[in-house]
Amino acid sequence: MSLPATEPVDRQLPSDEARELLTLTRDLVQRELLPRAAADEAADRFPREVFTTLGKAGLLSLPYGEQYGGGEQPYEVYLQVLEELAAGWLAVGLGVSVHTLSCHALASFGAEEQRERWLPAMLGGDQLGAYCLSEPQSGSDAAALRTRADLDGDRYVVSGTKAWITHGGHADFYSALVRTGEDGARGISCLLVPGDAAGLTAAPAEHKMGMRSSPTAQLHFDGVLVDGDRLIGHEGQGFQIALSALDSGRLGIAACAIGVARAALDLAVGYAGTRQQFGRPIADFQGLSFMLADMATRIEAGRALYLAAARRRDAGLAFSKEAAMAKLFCTDTAMQVTVDAVQVLGGYGYTQDFPAERYMREAKVLQIVEGTNQIQRMVIGRHLTGR
Structure with missing residues (x-):
């Protein structure tokens, strides 16, 4: 391919x-x-x-x-x-x-x-990082996280569990959101944790529907000692840091979603141009060519949306609403386009002989990570209503 x-x-x-x-x-x-x-x-x-x-x-x-x-x-x-x-x-x-x-x-x-x-x-290229926000009991409600970091002299003692960590157990460093104060968003801080810190261990990787070559695992902090100078920003600023990172991260997910959708479309177009039925390529049939046209249009619209949000970011303008829109639309596009690609390939699309079924399995997770698409709709709605 x-x-x-x-x-x-x-x-x-x-x-x-x-x-x-x-x-x-x-x-x-x-x-x-x-x-x-x-x-x-x-x-x-x-x-x-x-x-x-x-x-x-x-x-x-x-x-x-x-x-x-x-x-x-x-x-x-x-x-x-x-x-x-x-x-x-x-x-x-x-x-x-x-x-x-x-x-x-x-x-x-x-x-x-x-x-x-x-x-x-x-x-520098030799290190690989990971981002630690979610926990077993706090996903969309990130402000409810429980992993604690208590200052003991000039070091923090970190205990708790993080969940759904991409590169968990393989990363060289972790940007970890931890609780240093009261309940709620104001008690959260950010620590830069070395990947080889004593007391930091990873659970076995999750068995996922797709993206199986990308390890996703829980991380256990068992009295991990982190030097106080690894506090990023000030105590209590962690939730602000997390939201800022997620606005940018959602654009990354949007771009990845368009990449997956594009791969699925390319596969479907190539297959439709060579698969013969009733004496001619199936691409010649209007029902199928219209499906390909809709797939391509969604992809172009998604790219335009994530680029518009990126240009706002580059210009120093607010882009939180636009990032949520891009993440929502692009990942929904990836899901629809990959499902349609399987349909174009028919029975072959349902087999592992072609990557269409893998694209469909991979697309699903993009509607969930970096804030579910239901959360994106909440973010957009709050921007619109001021609530």
Whole structure:
């Protein structure tokens, strides 16, 4: 399987550098991702070395400043790189998005001394991060988290359990939201926790419907000692940090969703052009060609929506509502397009001989992570009504 040569050559991009970056990404997808994605997914095998390759190519640091080793790219460009990666292999595209999310707290809220000390290594390509917000009893209600961090001298003692952690047990560092004060949002703080901290262990990876090569696991903090200088921002600022990170992270999920949808559409178009029924390709039948047209239109609309939100972010404008809209629409699009791709392939779409069924299984999780689509509708509604 290969990606169509017309993408992204005919796409509007802000600079020649951006075009070269997407061309580089596409080449890496063809050489490093597509040949092994299906086999690694079937074997539940985490492709850690792929992230090392992407890191050496500079793709793990794109939206961050050059002074810390980042790529200094606008979100408009970074998200299109994510789309390319996810079109080849969602577990990798989403993994890069999670790594970027895990760097956000330090990059945006850390003191300058903290950024100079830790951020270059986090962005250097050898490390992979994870983001720890959800817990077994607090998913959408993130302000109800219970993992505690109590200051003992100059170190925090952290105890509790985090859940649904992408890269859990494999990450080199964790941006962890913990409770340092009273109940509710005002008692939450953010700690940068080393992946090899004593007392930090991961449960066996969850057995998931899709994205099986991306490890998702609970993390147990059993009296983990974290130096006080690893507090990001100030005590009680953690919930603000978390919401800020999620606004950006939702755009990453939106871009990944369009990547998966695009892969499904490409498969469906290719199949429809070669599958013969009644003496001609099934693409010639109006019912099916209309279905392909609707799939393509949704994808273009989704990309336009996430890019519009990204441009607001790049311009320093508020984009929380737009990020929620993009996440909602793009992930619903991915679900619909992948279901339709299975339908286009008919019985073959329901078999593992083609990746259509994998795309459909992968698309479902995108409607859940980084805030369910029901939560996105709540966010949008509150922006509209001021409540």
